[in-house]
Amino acid sequence: MTEAVRNPRLHALGAASIELAEIVGGMGVLLARILVRIHKFDGEELVKNLYKMAVKSLPIVAVTALFTGAIMVIQAAVIVKRFNAEGLLGWGAGFGTLREIAPLLTALMISGRVGANNTAELGTMVVTEQIDALRVLAIDPIAFLIVPRFIAILATLVMMTLFADALALFGAAYTGQGLLGVEPMTFFNGLTGGLLDFGDVFNGLFKSFVFALVMALASCHFGLATKGGAPGVGRAVNASVVASAAGIFVLDYLVSFLG
Amino acid sequence: MLAFKNIKKSFGPKQVLNDVSFDVKAGECFFIIGASGVGKSVLIKHLVGLLACDSGEIWLDGEEISRFDEQQMGPVRKKCAMVFQHATLFDSMTCAENVALPLRKHKDMNAKDALAEAKKRLSVVHMQAFADRYPPELGDGMRKRVAIARALTVDPTYVLFDEPTTSLDPVSARRVDTLIRELCDKLGVTSIVVSHDLSSIFSIADRIVMLYKGKVLKIGTPAEFKATDNGIIQQFINGRAEGPMDL
Numbered sequence: 468m469t470e471a472v473r474n475p476r477l478h479a480l481g482a483a484s485i486e487l488a489e490i491v492g493g494m495g496v497l498l499a500r501i502l503v504r505i506h507k508f509d510g511e512e513l514v515k516n517l518y519k520m521a522v523k524s525l526p527i528v529a530v531t532a533l534f535t536g537a538i539m540v541i542q543a544a545v546i547v548k549r550f551n552a553e554g555l556l557g558w559g560a561g562f563g564t565l566r567e568i569a570p571l572l573t574a575l576m577i578s579g580r581v582g583a584n585n586t587a588e589l590g591t592m593v594v595t596e597q598i599d600a601l602r603v604l605a606i607d608p609i610a611f612l613i614v615p616r617f618i619a620i621l622a623t624l625v626m627m628t629l630f631a632d633a634l635a636l637f638g639a640a641y642t643g644q645g646l647l648g649v650e651p652m653t654f655f656n657g658l659t660g661g662l663l664d665f666g667d668v669f670n671g672l673f674k675s676f677v678f679a680l681v682m683a684l685a686s687c688h689f690g691l692a693t694k695g696g697a698p699g700v701g702r703a704v705n706a707s708v709v710a711s712a713a714g715i716f717v718l719d720y721l722v723s724f725l726g
Numbered sequence: 727m728l729a730f731k732n733i734k735k736s737f738g739p740k741q742v743l744n745d746v747s748f749d750v751k752a753g754e755c756f757f758i759i760g761a762s763g764v765g766k767s768v769l770i771k772h773l774v775g776l777l778a779c780d781s782g783e784i785w786l787d788g789e790e791i792s793r794f795d796e797q798q799m800g801p802v803r804k805k806c807a808m809v810f811q812h813a814t815l816f817d818s819m820t821c822a823e824n825v826a827l828p829l830r831k832h833k834d835m836n837a838k839d840a841l842a843e844a845k846k847r848l849s850v851v852h853m854q855a856f857a858d859r860y861p862p863e864l865g866d867g868m869r870k871r872v873a874i875a876r877a878l879t880v881d882p883t884y885v886l887f888d889e890p891t892t893s894l895d896p897v898s899a900r901r902v903d904t905l906i907r908e909l910c911d912k913l914g915v916t917s918i919v920v921s922h923d924l925s926s927i928f929s930i931a932d933r934i935v936m937l938y939k940g941k942v943l944k945i946g947t948p949a950e951f952k953a954t955d956n957g958i959i960q961q962f963i964n965g966r967a968e969g970p971m972d973l
Contacts, residue, residue, distance in 0.1 A: 511830075511837060515818075588818075591817075592816075595812065595814060596810050596812065596814045597814050597815075597816055597817070599776050599810070599814070600808075600810060600814035600815075600816075601816075602774075602775070602776065602796075602799075602803070603774045603776065603803055603807070603808045604803065604807075604827070604828050604831075604876070604880070605799075605800045605801075605803040605804050605828075605831075605832065605880070606827070606828070606831050611831075
Protein backbone atom coordinates (compact mmCIF):
# COMPACT_ATOMS: atom_id res chain seq x y z
CA MET A 468 0.00 0.00 0.00
CA THR A 469 1.42 3.41 -0.99
CA GLU A 470 1.82 6.33 1.42
CA ALA A 471 -0.90 8.32 -0.45
CA VAL A 472 -3.48 5.55 -0.05
CA ARG A 473 -2.65 5.14 3.67
CA ASN A 474 -2.85 8.90 4.29
CA PRO A 475 -6.21 10.38 3.24
CA ARG A 476 -4.90 13.96 3.52
CA LEU A 477 -2.03 13.19 1.18
CA HIS A 478 -4.50 11.49 -1.15
CA ALA A 479 -6.79 14.55 -1.13
CA LEU A 480 -3.82 16.85 -1.75
CA GLY A 481 -2.72 14.72 -4.69
CA ALA A 482 -6.23 14.63 -6.15
CA ALA A 483 -6.59 18.42 -5.78
CA SER A 484 -3.20 18.95 -7.44
CA ILE A 485 -4.17 16.74 -10.37
CA GLU A 486 -7.50 18.57 -10.70
CA LEU A 487 -5.75 21.96 -10.67
CA ALA A 488 -3.24 20.74 -13.27
CA GLU A 489 -6.12 19.51 -15.44
CA ILE A 490 -7.87 22.89 -15.25
CA VAL A 491 -4.75 24.95 -15.94
CA GLY A 492 -3.67 22.51 -18.67
CA GLY A 493 -7.15 22.54 -20.21
CA MET A 494 -7.19 26.33 -20.27
CA GLY A 495 -3.71 26.37 -21.82
CA VAL A 496 -4.75 23.95 -24.56
CA LEU A 497 -7.90 25.99 -25.18
CA LEU A 498 -5.82 29.18 -25.50
CA ALA A 499 -3.60 27.48 -28.08
CA ARG A 500 -6.65 26.28 -30.04
CA ILE A 501 -8.12 29.81 -29.93
CA LEU A 502 -4.88 31.48 -31.07
CA VAL A 503 -4.54 29.08 -34.01
CA ARG A 504 -8.04 30.07 -35.17
CA ILE A 505 -8.03 33.73 -34.10
CA HIS A 506 -8.24 34.94 -37.72
CA LYS A 507 -11.21 32.68 -38.51
CA PHE A 508 -13.69 34.31 -36.12
CA ASP A 509 -17.32 34.74 -37.17
CA GLY A 510 -18.01 38.49 -37.46
CA GLU A 511 -21.74 38.16 -36.84
CA GLU A 512 -21.16 36.17 -33.64
CA LEU A 513 -18.57 38.73 -32.49
CA VAL A 514 -21.01 41.63 -32.93
CA LYS A 515 -23.76 39.65 -31.18
CA ASN A 516 -21.47 38.85 -28.25
CA LEU A 517 -20.11 42.40 -27.98
CA TYR A 518 -23.66 43.70 -27.73
CA LYS A 519 -24.67 41.06 -25.19
CA MET A 520 -21.51 41.38 -23.09
CA ALA A 521 -20.50 45.04 -23.38
CA VAL A 522 -23.58 47.12 -24.18
CA LYS A 523 -25.83 45.24 -21.78
CA SER A 524 -23.23 45.53 -19.00
CA LEU A 525 -23.14 49.33 -19.17
CA PRO A 526 -25.84 50.00 -16.52
CA ILE A 527 -24.40 47.67 -13.88
CA VAL A 528 -20.84 48.89 -14.49
CA ALA A 529 -22.04 52.51 -14.31
CA VAL A 530 -23.76 51.98 -10.95
CA THR A 531 -20.76 50.08 -9.55
CA ALA A 532 -18.28 52.72 -10.75
CA LEU A 533 -20.23 55.75 -9.50
CA PHE A 534 -20.63 54.29 -6.02
CA THR A 535 -17.04 53.02 -5.96
CA GLY A 536 -15.76 56.55 -6.59
CA ALA A 537 -18.07 57.88 -3.92
CA ILE A 538 -16.89 55.25 -1.41
CA MET A 539 -13.24 56.14 -2.09
CA VAL A 540 -13.98 59.74 -1.08
CA ILE A 541 -16.04 58.75 1.98
CA GLN A 542 -13.16 56.60 3.22
CA ALA A 543 -10.65 59.37 2.57
CA ALA A 544 -12.83 62.08 4.12
CA VAL A 545 -11.57 61.67 7.70
CA ILE A 546 -7.90 62.04 6.79
CA VAL A 547 -8.53 64.81 4.25
CA LYS A 548 -10.44 66.85 6.85
CA ARG A 549 -7.93 66.22 9.64
CA PHE A 550 -4.95 67.40 7.55
CA ASN A 551 -6.82 69.93 5.37
CA ALA A 552 -5.46 68.02 2.41
CA GLU A 553 -8.27 68.79 -0.04
CA GLY A 554 -5.76 69.25 -2.83
CA LEU A 555 -4.68 65.62 -2.55
CA LEU A 556 -8.22 64.22 -2.77
CA GLY A 557 -8.08 63.89 -6.57
CA TRP A 558 -4.71 62.14 -6.44
CA GLY A 559 -5.79 59.79 -3.63
CA ALA A 560 -9.05 58.78 -5.25
CA GLY A 561 -7.51 58.64 -8.73
CA PHE A 562 -4.50 56.55 -7.72
CA GLY A 563 -6.57 53.86 -6.02
CA THR A 564 -9.32 53.93 -8.63
CA LEU A 565 -7.23 53.82 -11.80
CA ARG A 566 -4.65 51.29 -10.65
CA GLU A 567 -6.72 48.97 -8.49
CA ILE A 568 -10.37 49.48 -7.64
CA ALA A 569 -11.88 50.14 -11.08
CA PRO A 570 -10.14 47.22 -12.87
CA LEU A 571 -10.75 44.82 -9.97
CA LEU A 572 -14.40 45.60 -9.27
CA THR A 573 -15.26 45.83 -12.97
CA ALA A 574 -13.63 42.45 -13.53
CA LEU A 575 -15.62 40.90 -10.69
CA MET A 576 -18.87 42.42 -11.94
CA ILE A 577 -18.22 41.28 -15.53
CA SER A 578 -17.17 37.85 -14.27
CA GLY A 579 -20.49 37.46 -12.46
CA ARG A 580 -22.57 38.77 -15.33
CA VAL A 581 -20.70 37.77 -18.49
CA GLY A 582 -18.43 34.89 -17.43
CA ALA A 583 -21.15 32.96 -15.62
CA ASN A 584 -23.58 33.50 -18.47
CA ASN A 585 -20.99 32.38 -21.00
CA THR A 586 -20.30 29.15 -19.11
CA ALA A 587 -24.02 28.42 -18.68
CA GLU A 588 -24.70 29.01 -22.37
CA LEU A 589 -21.80 26.85 -23.58
CA GLY A 590 -22.55 24.16 -20.98
CA THR A 591 -26.18 23.99 -22.07
CA MET A 592 -25.08 23.74 -25.69
CA VAL A 593 -22.80 20.82 -24.76
CA VAL A 594 -25.40 18.84 -22.79
CA THR A 595 -28.11 19.42 -25.43
CA GLU A 596 -25.73 18.27 -28.21
CA GLN A 597 -25.74 21.68 -29.93
CA ILE A 598 -21.93 21.62 -30.07
CA ASP A 599 -22.04 18.16 -31.68
CA ALA A 600 -24.62 19.53 -34.12
CA LEU A 601 -22.17 22.28 -35.10
CA ARG A 602 -19.42 19.71 -35.67
CA VAL A 603 -21.75 17.58 -37.78
CA LEU A 604 -22.55 20.66 -39.88
CA ALA A 605 -18.78 20.83 -40.51
CA ILE A 606 -18.56 24.09 -38.53
CA ASP A 607 -15.60 24.34 -36.14
CA PRO A 608 -17.09 25.16 -32.68
CA ILE A 609 -13.86 26.84 -31.55
CA ALA A 610 -13.73 29.22 -34.51
CA PHE A 611 -17.47 29.84 -34.58
CA LEU A 612 -18.38 29.97 -30.89
CA ILE A 613 -15.30 30.34 -28.72
CA VAL A 614 -13.07 32.78 -30.63
CA PRO A 615 -15.77 35.50 -30.87
CA ARG A 616 -16.55 35.09 -27.16
CA PHE A 617 -12.87 35.24 -26.26
CA ILE A 618 -12.34 38.45 -28.26
CA ALA A 619 -15.61 39.94 -26.95
CA ILE A 620 -14.70 39.28 -23.30
CA LEU A 621 -11.24 40.85 -23.73
CA ALA A 622 -12.67 43.90 -25.50
CA THR A 623 -15.58 44.21 -23.06
CA LEU A 624 -13.47 44.22 -19.92
CA VAL A 625 -10.89 46.68 -21.23
CA MET A 626 -13.63 49.04 -22.50
CA MET A 627 -15.69 48.68 -19.34
CA THR A 628 -12.63 49.42 -17.18
CA LEU A 629 -12.00 52.63 -19.09
CA PHE A 630 -15.67 53.54 -18.72
CA ALA A 631 -15.56 52.67 -15.00
CA ASP A 632 -12.40 54.79 -14.53
CA ALA A 633 -14.19 57.86 -15.88
CA LEU A 634 -17.42 57.31 -13.97
CA ALA A 635 -15.70 56.46 -10.69
CA LEU A 636 -13.69 59.69 -10.86
CA PHE A 637 -16.85 61.58 -11.74
CA GLY A 638 -18.61 60.02 -8.74
CA ALA A 639 -15.63 60.78 -6.51
CA ALA A 640 -15.41 64.42 -7.63
CA TYR A 641 -19.06 65.17 -6.91
CA THR A 642 -19.08 63.20 -3.66
CA GLY A 643 -16.03 65.25 -2.63
CA GLN A 644 -17.96 68.42 -3.37
CA GLY A 645 -21.07 67.28 -1.49
CA LEU A 646 -19.29 65.72 1.49
CA LEU A 647 -16.14 67.79 1.92
CA GLY A 648 -16.87 70.93 -0.06
CA VAL A 649 -13.93 70.22 -2.38
CA GLU A 650 -14.63 71.86 -5.73
CA PRO A 651 -14.56 69.47 -8.73
CA MET A 652 -11.88 71.72 -10.29
CA THR A 653 -9.66 71.23 -7.20
CA PHE A 654 -10.30 67.50 -7.46
CA PHE A 655 -9.39 67.60 -11.18
CA ASN A 656 -6.21 69.57 -10.46
CA GLY A 657 -5.25 66.89 -7.93
CA LEU A 658 -5.69 64.30 -10.64
CA THR A 659 -3.67 66.10 -13.28
CA GLY A 660 -1.15 67.88 -11.07
CA GLY A 661 1.70 65.55 -11.99
CA LEU A 662 1.35 62.84 -9.37
CA LEU A 663 -0.73 60.73 -11.77
CA ASP A 664 -0.09 60.06 -15.46
CA PHE A 665 -1.23 57.79 -18.27
CA GLY A 666 1.02 55.08 -16.88
CA ASP A 667 -1.47 54.68 -14.02
CA VAL A 668 -4.37 54.37 -16.49
CA PHE A 669 -2.35 51.92 -18.57
CA ASN A 670 -1.46 49.87 -15.48
CA GLY A 671 -5.18 49.45 -14.71
CA LEU A 672 -5.99 48.59 -18.31
CA PHE A 673 -3.19 46.02 -18.43
CA LYS A 674 -4.62 44.43 -15.30
CA SER A 675 -8.08 44.34 -16.85
CA PHE A 676 -6.63 42.65 -19.97
CA VAL A 677 -5.01 39.97 -17.80
CA PHE A 678 -8.23 39.52 -15.78
CA ALA A 679 -10.22 39.22 -19.02
CA LEU A 680 -7.82 36.57 -20.29
CA VAL A 681 -8.33 34.35 -17.23
CA MET A 682 -12.10 35.00 -17.21
CA ALA A 683 -12.52 34.22 -20.92
CA LEU A 684 -10.47 31.03 -20.69
CA ALA A 685 -12.13 29.83 -17.46
CA SER A 686 -15.69 30.51 -18.65
CA CYS A 687 -15.13 28.84 -22.04
CA HIS A 688 -13.12 25.92 -20.60
CA PHE A 689 -15.67 25.03 -17.92
CA GLY A 690 -18.55 25.52 -20.37
CA LEU A 691 -17.05 23.16 -22.95
CA ALA A 692 -16.10 20.60 -20.26
CA THR A 693 -19.66 20.39 -18.91
CA LYS A 694 -20.97 16.88 -18.24
CA GLY A 695 -24.13 15.53 -16.67
CA GLY A 696 -27.20 17.53 -17.75
CA ALA A 697 -28.64 20.47 -15.80
CA PRO A 698 -26.73 19.74 -12.54
CA GLY A 699 -23.56 19.61 -14.62
CA VAL A 700 -24.28 23.09 -16.01
CA GLY A 701 -24.73 24.35 -12.44
CA ARG A 702 -21.43 22.82 -11.38
CA ALA A 703 -19.66 24.28 -14.42
CA VAL A 704 -20.97 27.79 -13.72
CA ASN A 705 -19.93 27.50 -10.08
CA ALA A 706 -16.43 26.29 -11.00
CA SER A 707 -16.07 29.02 -13.62
CA VAL A 708 -17.02 31.85 -11.23
CA VAL A 709 -14.75 30.53 -8.47
CA ALA A 710 -11.80 29.98 -10.84
CA SER A 711 -12.24 33.42 -12.44
CA ALA A 712 -12.44 35.21 -9.08
CA ALA A 713 -9.46 33.32 -7.63
CA GLY A 714 -7.48 33.88 -10.85
CA ILE A 715 -8.29 37.59 -10.83
CA PHE A 716 -7.04 38.07 -7.25
CA VAL A 717 -3.88 36.00 -7.74
CA LEU A 718 -3.02 37.79 -11.00
CA ASP A 719 -3.83 41.16 -9.45
CA TYR A 720 -1.25 40.41 -6.76
CA LEU A 721 1.34 39.36 -9.34
CA VAL A 722 0.71 42.21 -11.79
CA SER A 723 0.84 44.77 -8.97
CA PHE A 724 4.53 43.91 -8.57
CA LEU A 725 5.18 45.05 -12.14
CA GLY A 726 4.73 48.62 -11.02
CA MET B 727 -22.19 3.21 -50.83
CA LEU B 728 -21.75 2.92 -47.10
CA ALA B 729 -20.40 -0.10 -45.23
CA PHE B 730 -19.73 -0.85 -41.58
CA LYS B 731 -17.20 -3.67 -41.17
CA ASN B 732 -16.63 -5.50 -37.89
CA ILE B 733 -17.29 -2.43 -35.73
CA LYS B 734 -16.49 -2.84 -32.04
CA LYS B 735 -17.08 -0.17 -29.43
CA SER B 736 -16.90 -0.27 -25.64
CA PHE B 737 -17.53 2.35 -22.98
CA GLY B 738 -15.40 1.29 -20.04
CA PRO B 739 -16.18 -2.37 -19.31
CA LYS B 740 -19.47 -2.28 -21.27
CA GLN B 741 -19.19 -3.52 -24.83
CA VAL B 742 -21.92 -1.76 -26.84
CA LEU B 743 -21.09 -2.86 -30.38
CA ASN B 744 -19.54 -6.26 -30.99
CA ASP B 745 -18.51 -7.02 -34.56
CA VAL B 746 -21.28 -5.13 -36.35
CA SER B 747 -21.17 -5.37 -40.16
CA PHE B 748 -23.67 -4.33 -42.83
CA ASP B 749 -23.88 -2.09 -45.86
CA VAL B 750 -26.34 0.48 -47.10
CA LYS B 751 -27.09 0.95 -50.80
CA ALA B 752 -27.27 4.33 -52.50
CA GLY B 753 -30.70 5.94 -52.42
CA GLU B 754 -32.33 3.52 -50.01
CA CYS B 755 -34.24 4.24 -46.84
CA PHE B 756 -32.41 2.05 -44.36
CA PHE B 757 -33.62 1.56 -40.79
CA ILE B 758 -31.52 0.53 -37.79
CA ILE B 759 -33.78 -0.92 -35.12
CA GLY B 760 -33.39 -2.55 -31.75
CA ALA B 761 -34.22 -2.09 -28.09
CA SER B 762 -33.14 1.04 -26.21
CA GLY B 763 -29.45 1.05 -25.27
CA VAL B 764 -28.46 -1.48 -27.91
CA GLY B 765 -26.07 0.98 -29.61
CA LYS B 766 -28.08 2.26 -32.58
CA SER B 767 -27.27 5.95 -31.98
CA VAL B 768 -23.70 5.05 -31.01
CA LEU B 769 -23.29 3.33 -34.38
CA ILE B 770 -24.42 6.26 -36.53
CA LYS B 771 -22.35 8.73 -34.49
CA HIS B 772 -19.28 6.81 -35.75
CA LEU B 773 -20.18 7.76 -39.30
CA VAL B 774 -19.91 11.52 -38.64
CA GLY B 775 -16.88 11.26 -36.35
CA LEU B 776 -18.65 12.07 -33.08
CA LEU B 777 -17.36 8.73 -31.78
CA ALA B 778 -14.40 6.60 -32.81
CA CYS B 779 -14.68 2.80 -32.96
CA ASP B 780 -12.26 0.58 -31.01
CA SER B 781 -11.77 -1.58 -34.09
CA GLY B 782 -13.36 -2.15 -37.48
CA GLU B 783 -13.75 -0.08 -40.62
CA ILE B 784 -16.30 2.35 -42.04
CA TRP B 785 -16.30 2.71 -45.79
CA LEU B 786 -18.03 5.69 -47.39
CA ASP B 787 -18.03 5.95 -51.18
CA GLY B 788 -14.78 3.99 -51.45
CA GLU B 789 -12.97 5.74 -48.58
CA GLU B 790 -12.15 4.26 -45.17
CA ILE B 791 -13.12 7.04 -42.76
CA SER B 792 -13.01 5.45 -39.31
CA ARG B 793 -9.57 6.90 -38.48
CA PHE B 794 -10.16 10.38 -39.92
CA ASP B 795 -9.24 13.34 -37.72
CA GLU B 796 -11.49 16.37 -37.14
CA GLN B 797 -10.15 18.19 -40.22
CA GLN B 798 -10.50 15.18 -42.52
CA MET B 799 -14.07 14.69 -41.29
CA GLY B 800 -15.10 18.08 -42.77
CA PRO B 801 -15.89 16.80 -46.29
CA VAL B 802 -17.46 13.63 -44.82
CA ARG B 803 -19.81 15.74 -42.70
CA LYS B 804 -20.85 17.79 -45.71
CA LYS B 805 -21.72 14.51 -47.42
CA CYS B 806 -23.45 12.98 -44.37
CA ALA B 807 -25.88 15.26 -42.58
CA MET B 808 -27.39 14.24 -39.27
CA VAL B 809 -30.69 15.07 -37.59
CA PHE B 810 -30.36 14.48 -33.86
CA GLN B 811 -33.03 12.98 -31.63
CA HIS B 812 -33.70 16.31 -29.91
CA ALA B 813 -33.34 18.42 -33.07
CA THR B 814 -30.40 20.39 -31.48
CA LEU B 815 -31.31 23.69 -33.10
CA PHE B 816 -29.32 26.64 -31.77
CA ASP B 817 -31.57 28.27 -29.19
CA SER B 818 -30.06 31.73 -29.61
CA MET B 819 -30.91 31.83 -33.32
CA THR B 820 -34.26 32.01 -35.09
CA CYS B 821 -35.33 29.07 -37.27
CA ALA B 822 -34.23 30.98 -40.38
CA GLU B 823 -30.86 31.82 -38.82
CA ASN B 824 -30.39 28.15 -37.91
CA VAL B 825 -30.93 27.12 -41.51
CA ALA B 826 -28.90 30.06 -42.84
CA LEU B 827 -25.81 29.21 -40.77
CA PRO B 828 -24.53 26.30 -42.93
CA LEU B 829 -25.38 28.33 -46.03
CA ARG B 830 -23.20 31.21 -44.79
CA LYS B 831 -20.39 28.88 -43.83
CA HIS B 832 -20.34 26.46 -46.74
CA LYS B 833 -22.02 28.19 -49.68
CA ASP B 834 -20.22 31.53 -49.31
CA MET B 835 -23.50 33.44 -49.01
CA ASN B 836 -23.74 36.75 -47.21
CA ALA B 837 -26.11 36.96 -44.25
CA LYS B 838 -28.97 38.53 -46.24
CA ASP B 839 -28.86 36.03 -49.12
CA ALA B 840 -28.47 33.13 -46.70
CA LEU B 841 -31.56 34.21 -44.76
CA ALA B 842 -33.59 34.51 -47.97
CA GLU B 843 -32.46 31.05 -49.08
CA ALA B 844 -33.14 29.67 -45.59
CA LYS B 845 -36.75 30.84 -45.79
CA LYS B 846 -37.13 29.04 -49.11
CA ARG B 847 -35.68 25.88 -47.57
CA LEU B 848 -38.06 26.18 -44.62
CA SER B 849 -41.00 26.27 -47.01
CA VAL B 850 -39.99 22.79 -48.24
CA VAL B 851 -40.70 21.47 -44.73
CA HIS B 852 -43.77 23.72 -44.37
CA MET B 853 -42.12 25.88 -41.70
CA GLN B 854 -41.81 29.20 -43.56
CA ALA B 855 -44.43 30.79 -41.28
CA PHE B 856 -42.16 30.13 -38.29
CA ALA B 857 -38.94 31.43 -39.86
CA ASP B 858 -38.54 34.27 -37.34
CA ARG B 859 -39.48 32.24 -34.27
CA TYR B 860 -36.90 30.86 -31.82
CA PRO B 861 -36.68 27.05 -31.34
CA PRO B 862 -37.85 27.06 -27.68
CA GLU B 863 -41.14 28.61 -28.90
CA LEU B 864 -41.87 25.62 -31.15
CA GLY B 865 -43.17 22.11 -30.58
CA ASP B 866 -41.01 18.99 -31.02
CA GLY B 867 -42.39 18.17 -34.46
CA MET B 868 -41.78 21.68 -35.76
CA ARG B 869 -38.24 21.70 -34.40
CA LYS B 870 -37.55 18.35 -36.09
CA ARG B 871 -38.73 19.72 -39.42
CA VAL B 872 -36.49 22.79 -39.07
CA ALA B 873 -33.59 20.47 -38.14
CA ILE B 874 -34.25 18.47 -41.32
CA ALA B 875 -34.25 21.68 -43.38
CA ARG B 876 -30.97 22.69 -41.75
CA ALA B 877 -29.40 19.28 -42.39
CA LEU B 878 -30.35 19.46 -46.09
CA THR B 879 -28.72 22.87 -46.68
CA VAL B 880 -25.35 21.29 -47.45
CA ASP B 881 -27.00 19.08 -50.12
CA PRO B 882 -25.90 15.83 -48.46
CA THR B 883 -25.80 12.45 -50.16
CA TYR B 884 -26.60 10.70 -46.88
CA VAL B 885 -28.86 11.86 -44.06
CA LEU B 886 -28.75 10.17 -40.67
CA PHE B 887 -31.88 10.44 -38.55
CA ASP B 888 -31.62 9.59 -34.85
CA GLU B 889 -35.11 8.62 -33.66
CA PRO B 890 -36.84 11.26 -35.81
CA THR B 891 -40.37 10.46 -34.63
CA THR B 892 -39.71 9.93 -30.92
CA SER B 893 -41.86 12.22 -28.72
CA LEU B 894 -43.94 13.39 -31.69
CA ASP B 895 -47.71 13.10 -31.93
CA PRO B 896 -48.88 10.56 -34.56
CA VAL B 897 -49.72 13.20 -37.17
CA SER B 898 -46.37 14.99 -36.83
CA ALA B 899 -44.60 11.62 -36.85
CA ARG B 900 -46.23 10.60 -40.13
CA ARG B 901 -45.35 14.01 -41.65
CA VAL B 902 -41.70 13.43 -40.75
CA ASP B 903 -41.94 9.90 -42.25
CA THR B 904 -43.31 11.35 -45.48
CA LEU B 905 -40.49 13.88 -45.56
CA ILE B 906 -37.85 11.15 -45.11
CA ARG B 907 -39.41 9.00 -47.84
CA GLU B 908 -39.55 11.98 -50.21
CA LEU B 909 -35.84 12.62 -49.65
CA CYS B 910 -35.09 9.15 -50.99
CA ASP B 911 -37.64 9.16 -53.81
CA LYS B 912 -37.35 12.72 -55.07
CA LEU B 913 -33.80 13.78 -54.20
CA GLY B 914 -32.07 10.38 -54.27
CA VAL B 915 -30.72 10.91 -50.77
CA THR B 916 -29.72 7.82 -48.80
CA SER B 917 -31.51 7.92 -45.45
CA ILE B 918 -30.25 5.97 -42.47
CA VAL B 919 -32.87 6.05 -39.75
CA VAL B 920 -32.43 4.93 -36.15
CA SER B 921 -35.87 4.15 -34.82
CA HIS B 922 -38.10 1.89 -32.84
CA ASP B 923 -41.28 3.44 -34.18
CA LEU B 924 -43.00 0.44 -35.75
CA SER B 925 -45.34 2.58 -37.90
CA SER B 926 -42.35 4.34 -39.47
CA ILE B 927 -40.38 1.14 -39.93
CA PHE B 928 -43.09 -0.68 -41.82
CA SER B 929 -44.35 2.26 -43.84
CA ILE B 930 -41.16 3.80 -45.28
CA ALA B 931 -38.20 1.42 -44.83
CA ASP B 932 -36.59 -0.27 -47.85
CA ARG B 933 -34.39 -2.45 -45.66
CA ILE B 934 -33.90 -2.93 -41.95
CA VAL B 935 -31.05 -4.09 -39.73
CA MET B 936 -31.88 -5.20 -36.20
CA LEU B 937 -29.21 -4.97 -33.50
CA TYR B 938 -29.41 -7.19 -30.46
CA LYS B 939 -26.82 -7.45 -27.69
CA GLY B 940 -24.31 -5.45 -29.74
CA LYS B 941 -24.55 -7.71 -32.80
CA VAL B 942 -26.51 -7.77 -36.04
CA LEU B 943 -29.49 -10.07 -35.53
CA LYS B 944 -31.02 -9.76 -38.99
CA ILE B 945 -30.88 -7.65 -42.15
CA GLY B 946 -33.78 -7.69 -44.56
CA THR B 947 -36.83 -6.01 -46.04
CA PRO B 948 -39.89 -5.19 -43.92
CA ALA B 949 -41.66 -8.16 -45.51
CA GLU B 950 -38.80 -10.49 -44.54
CA PHE B 951 -38.93 -9.19 -40.96
CA LYS B 952 -42.67 -9.81 -40.77
CA ALA B 953 -42.26 -13.31 -42.17
CA THR B 954 -39.37 -14.42 -39.94
CA ASP B 955 -39.97 -16.99 -37.22
CA ASN B 956 -37.20 -15.54 -34.99
CA GLY B 957 -38.88 -15.09 -31.60
CA ILE B 958 -36.84 -12.03 -30.63
CA ILE B 959 -37.68 -10.20 -33.85
CA GLN B 960 -41.35 -11.16 -33.59
CA GLN B 961 -41.49 -9.93 -30.00
CA PHE B 962 -39.89 -6.59 -31.02
CA ILE B 963 -41.94 -5.88 -34.15
CA ASN B 964 -45.17 -6.86 -32.43
CA GLY B 965 -44.31 -4.83 -29.33
CA ARG B 966 -44.94 -7.69 -26.89
CA ALA B 967 -43.81 -7.34 -23.27
CA GLU B 968 -43.32 -11.11 -22.88
CA GLY B 969 -40.97 -13.17 -25.03
CA PRO B 970 -37.41 -14.37 -25.49
CA MET B 971 -35.90 -10.88 -25.76
CA ASP B 972 -33.40 -10.28 -22.98
CA LEU B 973 -33.48 -6.55 -22.08
